[in-house]
Amino acid sequence: MNKIFLALDFPTWDESKHFIKTHQLEGVPVKVGMELFYREGIHVIEKLKENNHPIFLDLKLHDIPTTVMRAMRNLASLEVDVVNVHALGGKEMIQKAKEGLQSSSNSRHTTKLLAVTILTSMDENMIHHDLRLEGTIEDNVIHLATLAETSGADGVVCSVHEAKKIYEHCDRDFLTVTPGIRLATSKNDDQKRVATPSVAKSLGVSSIVIGRSITKADNPLQAYEQALKEWENEYTN
Numbered sequence: 001m002n003k004i005f006l007a008l009d010f011p012t013w014d015e016s017k018h019f020i021k022t023h024q025l026e027g028v029p030v031k032v033g034m035e036l037f038y039r040e041g042i043h044v045i046e047k048l049k050e051n052n053h054p055i056f057l058d059l060k061l062h063d064i065p066t067t068v069m070r071a072m073r074n075l076a077s078l079e080v081d082v083v084n085v086h087a088l089g090g091k092e093m094i095q096k097a098k099e100g101l102q103s104s105s106n107s108r109h110t111t112k113l114l115a116v117t118i119l120t121s122m123d124e125n126m127i128h129h130d131l132r133l134e135g136t137i138e139d140n141v142i143h144l145a146t147l148a149e150t151s152g153a154d155g156v157v158c159s160v161h162e163a164k165k166i167y168e169h170c171d172r173d174f175l176t177v178t179p180g181i182r183l184a185t186s187k188n189d190d191q192k193r194v195a196t197p198s199v200a201k202s203l204g205v206s207s208i209v210i211g212r213s214i215t216k217a218d219n220p221l222q223a224y225e226q227a228l229k230e231w232e233n234e235y236t237n
Contacts, residue, residue: 002029007211023220029054055080062086065096072100079109087115087144094151115148116157117141120180160195179209197230
């Protein structure tokens with residue numbers, strides 16, 4: 001599993017391609033989200049694969065189990081490295097997502113399935129008042145992580161701050177992929193449960209996703225290299 005995914009939060013492939021080429025980031029692991037994929041479709045995945053980018057396709061599927069299974073059959077043919085669903089879709093939906101991936105997989109490539117727990121943009125007030133979920137964010141994340149593991153997911157998307165607790169309930173091989181990552185010198189923006197790469201690694205996180213700390217940096221290549229150093233605990237401010 002790749003340790004750092006760069007979030008390509010651009011509206012078009014042309015802008016993404018320009019950013020990657022201009023800042024010498026060819027071949028780095030990337031995350032493709034809804035904005036870019038819904039605009040460009042499989043074209044953007046094909047172009048990234050041509051340039052040897054490992055890909056996390058971040059579409060957060062959440063629908064009835066049969067629909068998700070059929071969607072995953074189609075996504076499996078793209079042979080990306082990681083895809084995801086919302087854990088709130090429930091056990092059967094997660095199982096069907098895995099079934100869809102496996103039914104179209106081949107011996108040369110296996111796509112990992114992640115389940116999103118609680119979005120890092122959410123806080124206690126939101127989950128209680130908007131979603132009417134009982135318990136703390138941590139309680140809900142742990143519940144959804146164990147549900148995902150028993151349903152066949154390879155891991156979860158969670159906040160850095162829940163990863164250590166997840167491993168008290170899930171196997172050490174279970175993946176924890178964490179967005180909400182900011183470099184030591186960056187702002188938090190709209191993410192509420194954030195951390196630096198070094199903190200993420202110290203808490204046992206499998207992989208991290210970084211976006212604006214790199215894409216909005218004055219020198220994105222330098223920022224990406226700083227992220228790698230922070231992950232390896234080699235960065236000093």
